[in-house]
Amino acid sequence: MKKQRLLAIFSIVFLSLSIVIVPGNAQxxxxxxxxxxxxxxxxxxxxxxxxxxxxxxxxxxxxxxxxxxxxxxxxxxxxxxxxxxxxxxxxxxxxxxxxxxxxxxxxxxxxxxxxxxxxxxxxxxxxxxxxxxxxxxxxxxxxxxxxxxxxxxxxxxxxxxxxxxxxxxxxxxxxxxxxxxxxxxxxxxxxxxxxxxxxxxxxxxxxxxxxxxxxxxxxxxxxxxxxxxxSATNPWIIALGAAAVLLILGGAVGLWLTRDREEEAPAAPAPSRTKGKKKKKTGAISMQPSPKDLDRFCRQCGKEFGPDDRFCRYCGAQRRSL
Ligand SMILES: [Zn+2]
Incomplete structure (x- = not known):
């Protein structure tokens, strides 16, 4: 008798738990x-x-x-x-x-x-x-x-x-x-x-x-x-993308200009690509707009600003100049 009762209690508890948990998690x-x-x-x-x-x-x-x-x-x-x-x-x-x-x-x-x-x-x-x-x-x-x-x-x-x-x-x-x-x-x-x-x-x-x-x-x-x-809030991605495009364009123009020289032409594309990868970071840094030397991080909450942000996207505080 006791075992049956215990079993019944367990199954009721288990059933009610599953009813509560399953739809609860989903919706x-x-x-x-x-x-x-x-x-x-x-x-x-x-x-x-x-x-x-x-x-x-x-x-x-x-x-x-x-x-x-x-x-x-x-x-x-x-x-x-x-x-x-x-x-x-x-x-x-x-x-x-x-x-x-x-x-x-x-x-x-x-x-x-x-x-x-x-x-x-x-x-x-x-x-x-x-x-x-x-x-x-x-x-x-x-x-x-x-x-x-x-x-x-x-x-x-x-x-x-x-x-x-x-x-x-x-x-x-x-x-x-x-x-x-x-x-x-x-x-x-x-x-x-x-x-x-x-x-x-x-x-x-x-x-x-x-x-x-x-x-x-x-x-x-x-x-x-x-x-x-x-993410428009991620200036790095945009800056890196822009830097990459510039480097590729620059490489293409350079390749086109040096086309006549047969020796250099085949070598040009490969180094320009690897250079591009290496240069991305410095390119991005130099592209970071700092006309007024604006804060990089919010003074109120410490979050990082996007390049165009004038207000913190977290706390709304104004971005100030350094
Ligand atoms: Zn903030």
């Missing part, structure tokens, strides 16, 4: 100790740049993040605590209603997803409605940060921000602290006017970043290398 909201949603319209692109920063309560948890239909991913990364973003594997799934879902298991507790998405523009007027539906995250502390371009006027946030600053360089930064969020939708509406149509980061300096992004929109296959290449 329940992921527990985060912190969640920050940054809405940066017209930052370095006419679209809205959305930056989702989270910290897992349980390392190794899977996160599922709904993506707007037209979202173009810019970075999917984790941070090992050093302030450097490392690419993270991810995949895309379709939710039951057919909407897009990014699925990833962050390799480190800190993770980041960045994407660009279009928003409503009517003449000078801008209208952003951001919604993160319920069912995906529980956060002990959640916050929203809005960074608007310098020329923005008639700014209205619904719900309102609890902190705002006319900020440095006339860019406008707003912060809203949500506190604990338990499996509930997070919404934020932002309306403003931008008569000049200026971006927060000048189009000139970001045009080199913007160009390759267009071609990446079509690539659906999430591979690690692509994810890094997509």
């Amino acid at each position: 329940g909201p992921t527990d985060l100790s912190a969640l920050t949603i940054k809405l940066w319209p017209e930052y370095d692109d006419p679209r809205l740049l959305v930056i989702i920063d989270g910290k897992l309560v349980t390392p190794g948890s899977e996160i599922r993040l709904p993506l707007p239909a037209e979202a173009q991913l810019n970075a999917v990364a984790t941070d090992d605590g050093s302030g450097r973003l490392l690419k993270n594997e991810w995949r895309e799934e379709k939710a039951d209603d057919g909407s897009r879902l990014l699925v990833m298991v962050p390799q480190n507790p800190l993770f980041r997803v960045e994407y660009y998405t279009p928003f409503s523009v009517d003449g000078d007027k801008r209208n952003i409605t951001f919604e993160l539906p319920a069912g995906y995250f529980n956060a002990e502390q959640a916050a929203i940060e809005v960074l608007l371009p310098p020329g923005s006027e008639d700014v209205k946030l619904v719900p309102t921000a609890d902190e705002s600053g006319p900020a440095q360089d006339q860019a406008h930064i707003f912060q809203r602290t949500l506190g604990a969020v338990k499996d509930q939708a997070i919404t934020q509406q932002v309306t403003y006017a931008n008569p000049g149509g200026e971006l927060t980061v000048s189009a000139e300096s970001s045009s080199s970043v913007g160009a390759p992004q267009g071609t990446e929109a079509s690539s659906q296959e999430p591979t690690g290398a692509e994810t890094v290449a997509k």
Whole structure:
């Protein structure tokens, strides 16, 4: 009798555990100790740049993040605590209603997803409605940060921000602290006017970043290398790529110029390639823009800046000159 009872108890416990664990892992909201949603319209692109920063309560948890239909991913990364973003594997799934879902298991507790998405523009007027539906995250502390371009006027946030600053360089930064969020939708509406149509980061300096992004929109296959290449926040990749292109072009021109000399011609391509690999690093360093000797790392949180960043993508602090 006792054995049977024990067996019954065990099987009930086992069954209930399996019921709780299996669907829970697959679809329940992921527990985060912190969640920050940054809405940066017209930052370095006419679209809205959305930056989702989270910290897992349980390392190794899977996160599922709904993506707007037209979202173009810019970075999917984790941070090992050093302030450097490392690419993270991810995949895309379709939710039951057919909407897009990014699925990833962050390799480190800190993770980041960045994407660009279009928003409503009517003449000078801008209208952003951001919604993160319920069912995906529980956060002990959640916050929203809005960074608007310098020329923005008639700014209205619904719900309102609890902190705002006319900020440095006339860019406008707003912060809203949500506190604990338990499996509930997070919404934020932002309306403003931008008569000049200026971006927060000048189009000139970001045009080199913007160009390759267009071609990446079509690539659906999430591979690690692509994810890094997509990252506009990774100046090294862009600088290295640019350096490599310059070296290849230079090599090609040099080869073409020395074509007549038969002896040198066959030897030229091989050394130019190996040289290219060696030179990449120095090339990248010399290409690092330092017109004003800007800080490389954020003074507030210590994270590394991208070449065009005027504000920290982690904490929103202004980048200063050395
Ligand atoms: Zn910072």
